[in-house]
Structures are given as structure tokens and as C-alpha cells.
Amino acid sequence: MTEHSSQITFVRPGGVATKVFADGAETMRVCLGYLHDPDDGVLAEMNARHEPVPWQSAKVRDEAIGAVERRKDLDDETRSQLVEWIVATPYFEDA
Template sequence: MTDPINQINLVRPGGVATVAFADGGETMRICLGYLHDPDDGLLAEMKANRDPVPWQSSKVRDEAIGAVERRKDLDVETRTQLLDWIVATPYFEDT
């Protein structure tokens, strides 16, 4: 098993990283990140209707929901759609 102390996680601008998980690695969203990142930002994911990247935990997902609710740079329709998208996205562990 890999020692987690020696793990390096590089978080992409959209808040996605491959994290040591069980006996390998899993790609997951570990923070809200830059919504407009064309590669893995939440808005790009939602607008392209791609399979959503799972959240690391329910806590991280809930923090993202709160952050989107507080953002002032989103119009009401986009905010509503994005919140629905986030709520429907699964997560790996409940912390």
C-alpha cells in the first residue's frame, strides 16, 4: 500500500485531481475550482453534458454548493442549473 505522506496531488484549475484511493487512484473533484476552465470546470462539464466528475466527499460538495450560492458573477438561470448539476453529482465518501 502506498504511504499517503509521500503522495503529491496536483489539482487542475477546475478543482479536479487524481487522489490515492484504496489500492490505486481515483479522479475526483476536491474543490470548486475555476468554474470556467474549459477542460474540467463545472460550467464546461455541465454545458457539454459530460459525465460529472464525482466529488471527493459530501462535505466538499456541500462547500461548493455554498460557494456557488454566494457568487455574484453568475446569472440566476446559470446559478440554478449549476446548483442542480452539483446536487446530482455523486461523491466518494461521506465525511
């Protein structure tokens, strides 16, 4: 008999999730999410100068940068600061 298992990952509104691996778990930003989420949104993180949550991968981080650059609801100064913040945030290597 084959044993099946499932794993559910909950992504918080700010795009942060804790992903489980064979040897433990890591909290990471898996998508841009809601920028203004007070708990873990990227904009809230930047404004509060919290320790940045690492991105899941360089690809996810680069997609977030592109999304921020295209957003029409941010003024130019905020957009520029947010892109700088994201660029300076570390990421986990792609597997």
C-alpha cells in the same frame, strides 16, 4: 531507520485531482476550482453535458453548492442550473 515518503497531489484548475490510495487511484473533484476551465470546470462540464466528475465527499460537494449560491458573477438562471447539476453529481463517501 524510519523511512519517510511523501505524496504530492496536483489539483487541476477545475478542481479535479487524481488521489492515490493503497489499492489504486480515483479521479475526483476536490474543490470547486475555476468554473469556466475548459478541461474540467464544473460549468464547462455542465454545459457540455459531460459525465460529471464525482466529488471527493458530501462535505466538499456541499461547500461547492454554498460557494455557487454566493457568487455574484453568475446570473440567476446559470446559478440555479449549476446548483442542480452539482446536487445531482455523485460523491465518494467520507472516510
